Amino acid sequence: MIRVVIAEDQQMLRGAFASLLKFESDIEVVAEAPDGNQAWEAIRRHRPDVCVLDIEMPLVSGLELAERIRNAGMPCKIVIVTTFARPxxxxxxxxxxxxxxxxxxxxxxxxxxxxxxxxxxERVISTDLAAALFMKEENPLSEREAEMLRLTKKGMSTDEISKALFLTKGTVRNYLSSAIQKLEAESRQQAVNIADEKGWL
Incomplete structure (x- = not known):
C-alpha cells in the first residue's frame, strides 16, 4: 500500500485529489493539509511513502517543504503539483x-x-514543463538583490528593509536600483513581478 499525504491550499482541489486517489486499491491517503505547516506536521506524524505538494501554499511553500523533507533525511518521494510552467x-x-x-x-x-x-x-516531469527546462534563463540577480525583492514583495518599505537587515537606506536603494536595472523594469514592483514570474524569488 502506497501511503500518501496531500498538501494543497485549494479545498476543492485537495478534496478532489483525495477522493480520486481513494478509489485506487494500492493507494491510501493518510492525511490532507491546507498549508505548509500542517503538511509538515502530517508528514512527520505519518511518515508517508509519497508527499503530493502544491508549489504555492500559505506559511511554507511546497519547495521549502521539499527542502525540509530532504534535510531531515526522510525517504518519502516528493511530487510537486503546480499551475505554473516556470523554468x-x-x-x-x-x-x-x-x-x-x-x-x-x-x-x-x-x-x-x-x-x-x-x-x-523513476522521475516524472510533465511534458510541457520538460520543454520549459530548455528555455531556462540564468538568474541575473545576486542573492542580496533577490532578498531585497523578496522583502519588497512582502510589502516592506526601504526604511523597514534597512532596519531588518541593518543596512543603510542608501545601500538598500542601491541594491533595489541594481535589481530594477538588471531586470529592465520600470519600478521595484515591476521588478518583483518579473523575478517572481521567472521563479527567482
Missing part, C-alpha cells in the same frame, strides 16, 4: 531533488501513474 520553479524543484513535477491540468490518471512511477524509482 525557475522547475530548476528549484530539481535542486530540491523532487521526484515528480506535474501541472495541475494533467489528467488525474497521470498523477496516479506518477505516484506509482516514483515509488519504482
Amino acid at each position: 525557475g520553479y522547475l530548476q528549484k524543484s530539481i535542486d530540491a531533488q523532487v521526484d515528480a513535477y506535474l501541472l495541475k491540468d494533467e489528467p488525474i490518471d497521470f498523477l496516479i501513474e506518477s505516484i506509482r512511477r516514483v515509488m519504482n524509482g
Whole structure:
C-alpha cells in the first residue's frame, strides 16, 4: 500500500485529489493539509511513502517543504503539483531533488501513474514543463538583490528593509536600483513581478 499525504491550499482541489486517489486499491491517503505547516506536521506524524505538494501554499511553500523533507533525511518521494510552467520553479524543484513535477491540468490518471512511477524509482516531469527546462534563463540577480525583492514583495518599505537587515537606506536603494536595472523594469514592483514570474524569488 502506497501511503500518501496531500498538501494543497485549494479545498476543492485537495478534496478532489483525495477522493480520486481513494478509489485506487494500492493507494491510501493518510492525511490532507491546507498549508505548509500542517503538511509538515502530517508528514512527520505519518511518515508517508509519497508527499503530493502544491508549489504555492500559505506559511511554507511546497519547495521549502521539499527542502525540509530532504534535510531531515526522510525517504518519502516528493511530487510537486503546480499551475505554473516556470523554468525557475522547475530548476528549484530539481535542486530540491523532487521526484515528480506535474501541472495541475494533467489528467488525474497521470498523477496516479506518477505516484506509482516514483515509488519504482523513476522521475516524472510533465511534458510541457520538460520543454520549459530548455528555455531556462540564468538568474541575473545576486542573492542580496533577490532578498531585497523578496522583502519588497512582502510589502516592506526601504526604511523597514534597512532596519531588518541593518543596512543603510542608501545601500538598500542601491541594491533595489541594481535589481530594477538588471531586470529592465520600470519600478521595484515591476521588478518583483518579473523575478517572481521567472521563479527567482
